[in-house]
Amino acid sequence: MGRIAKGISKFWIRTKNERRRTKNEGQRTKDEGRRTKDERRRTKDEGRKTKNMERDKRARNFRNYTVWQDAVDYATKIYQLTATLPYFEKKGLCDQLQRAAVSISSNIAEGAAKPTDADFAHFLDTALGSAYEVETQLTIAHNVGYLSQEQFEMLLTSIVNIEKQISLLIKTIRSK
Numbered sequence: 001m002g003r004i005a006k007g008i009s010k011f012w013i014r015t016k017n018e019r020r021r022t023k024n025e026g027q028r029t030k031d032e033g034r035r036t037k038d039e040r041r042r043t044k045d046e047g048r049k050t051k052n053m054e055r056d057k058r059a060r061n062f063r064n065y066t067v068w069q070d071a072v073d074y075a076t077k078i079y080q081l082t083a084t085l086p087y088f089e090k091k092g093l094c095d096q097l098q099r100a101a102v103s104i105s106s107n108i109a110e111g112a113a114k115p116t117d118a119d120f121a122h123f124l125d126t127a128l129g130s131a132y133e134v135e136t137q138l139t140i141a142h143n144v145g146y147l148s149q150e151q152f153e154m155l156l157t158s159i160v161n162i163e164k165q166i167s168l169l170i171k172t173i174r175s176k
Contacts (some may be wrong), residue, residue: 044063067165071105
C-alpha cells in the first residue's frame, strides 16, 4: 500500500503542478490582454493631450468679446449712477447693483478661461442671470423714484442689449 500511496501522491503532485502551469499560462494570457488595454489607454491619453494642445492653441481672449467690453462700460455707468443715489441706499440697492453689474463682465472673463465650451456656456449663463438681476434692480430704483425716466430707459436699453449678446453667444457655443 505504501507504494500505491506514493504513486498516487506523485500523480497528485504532478497533476497539481500541471494545473499550476496551466493556470500560470492563463495568467500570462490575461497579462498580455492587460498590456493591450494599457496600450489602448496610452493611445487614448495621447489623443486627449493632442486635443488639449489644439484647444490651448485656440484659447479665448475675453477682451476680444464685444459683450465683455459693453459689460465693463455698463458697470462703469452703474458706478456713476450709484454715486448719485441717496446715502442710506449705499449699503442696500447701490451695493447690489454694483455687484451684479460687475459680475456680468467678470463671469464672461472667467468663463473664457475655462477649457471647454460647456464650462464657458455655464459661466455665460451666470452672467446672463446677473444681467437680469441688474434689470430688476434698475426697475426697483425707477419705481422708488431714484431714476428719471430718461436714465431708466437708457440703462434698460443697454442691459437688454447685453442680455441679447450673451444669449446669442450661449446659443452659438452650445450649437458647436
